[in-house]
């Protein structure tokens with residue numbers, strides 16, 4: 001369960017394009033870290049490199065180290081598939097498997113890992129759905145397709161799917177950007193809950209959200225068009241929002257930007 | 259609704275706003291409409307014409323058209339023809355071809371979309387598409403001249419080991435020459451490959467990236483991604499592609515005609531049978547068409563084939579209709 005992440009001098013590329021330059025940061029276990037910054041500065045790119053999803057894009061590659069409790073997930077002996085099994089991810093747009101039933105969606109990861117025992121799967125499905133605050137809404141239609149839920153429910157289904165495998169880390173890329181304020185609050189509460197068990201990294205464009213849910217905040221920025229994105233500073237969320245070290249951070253947070 | 263700058267009147271509830279139709283739209287819509295009507299009228303006319311030709315022969319027919327297995331249509335005063343044997347050979351050979359072509363096409367389409375590096379996938383897909391452009395007479399020649407003799411050891415082995423099964427029984431023509439449904443079916447399968455592959459490939463390619471990434475992020479291997487996202491998404495398209503291919507196989511004429519040996523014996527459900535499909539029978543008899551009564555018999559058989567392919571195509575489309583992700 002909950003492991004720490006240490007990123008060391010990470011450079012990320014899309015083909016020849018240098019998207020992110022030299023990121024170094026640490027995320028302690030049972031902690032929520034928020035990534036903020038203007039569009040295109042590389043937040044999603046960095047997030048996706050933390051579970052080796054970056055490289056699934058043709059031509060994309062990463063240089064540097066990402067240590068999960070001290071072990072480099074980019075070491076040549078490491079299988080990216082097993083990395084993704086221990087680091088869960090929730091995407092910006094909910095993406096349940098539309099034809100699969102709600103239950104099968106939740107246990108999809110376990111099934112991939114080879115769990116076949118029906119009783120165990122049912123137990124996990126219930127636990128994960130409760131954990132994602134979705135159980136009450138779907139318990140009577142677990143066998144209906146996951147595509148039939150509302151957007152907010154689908155996103156919580158995706159969270160349930162991600163936590164069903166009890167990952168070491170949970171990555172979330174703007175998980176609330178497609179949701180209404182009530183679903184957003186539900187998911188923010190959920191993040192606070194999940195923090196007890198998981199290490200969480202969340203990308204958000206919503207400053208209040210970052211301030212509400214995160215313990216530390218990382219601010220990324222672009223120095224210019226065509227330049228790689230950089231990590232400007234990372235610090236306790238309170239400090240970033242009240243008294244950041246860098247002027248760029250302060251400008252961005254106070255809306256005086258660009 | 260968008261506002262129209264040249265129509266300042268506010269739309270009122272009791273008086274519907276006047277719809278402005280631009281001349282270009284009117285001309286195009288008129289053209290499209292008349293072209294559509296023309297096609298429907300032409301198809302209907304052809305159908306009526308064929309039916310009118312077939313009916314006198316069917317009335318004069320001494321055998322049961324649907325259930326008789328003999329075909330005597332040369333003498334207009336003594337017509338005795340039934341379509342059953344032709345129909346069975348047609349369906350049997352086409353389904354045999356489909357059974358071979360479906361898994362291979364699926365494999366190729368998955369390989370091209372999911373596994374092959376881009377550099378390889380493009381030329382490979384191009385070659386497959388090229389297969390569709392080869393004229394069927396060439397396939398027929400290849401089947402009859404090259405494939406038929408080459409298959410002899412294989413068919414001999416199948417016949418001796420699995421001869422107890424009706425499919426591999428000694429058939430009604432000489433197996434060693436290879437002019438059998440077995441050979442014809444394999445050639446048909448090769449002809450279906452590019453059709454089924456091309457359509458399946460396009461459907462598989464459209465699997466939403468979000469879903470693929472969702473599976474990958476759960477720790478799915480390439481194959482597991484295919485199983486959890488690509489196949490469920492593309493299933494309907496693949497089945498529909500196969501049905502379209504089946505329609506093509508049912509109507510294939512010249513290749514089958516060149517390959518199959520004719521026989522007076524009836525079809526016995528063996529792959530080593532010869533005989534004729536509806537289409538090849540009609541093509542072979544083209545010389546008899548100088549008499550309208552004889553021709554009518556073949557036209558009646560042709561109508562059965564038309565009906566069959568129509569139904570198969572309708573089934574193929576029904577798989578896609580209502581799947582909005584393909585629209």
Ligand SMILES: Nc1ncnc2c1ncn2[C@@H]1O[C@H](COP(=O)(O)OP(=O)(O)OP(=O)(O)O)[C@@H](O)[C@H]1O
Nearest residue numbers: 014017019038039040041042043044045046057229
């Ligand atoms: N698939 C891709 N191929 C090529 N370049 C990409 C790809 N995805 C992102 N990029 C580029 O990498 C840079 C960083 O993109 P990224 O998506 O990480 O930004 P972001 O900070 O998440 O932005 P947003 O807030 O809009 O989501 C951008 O310049 C973007 O154009």
Ligand SMILES: [Mg+2]
Nearest residue numbers: 043044045173
């Ligand atoms: Mg992003």
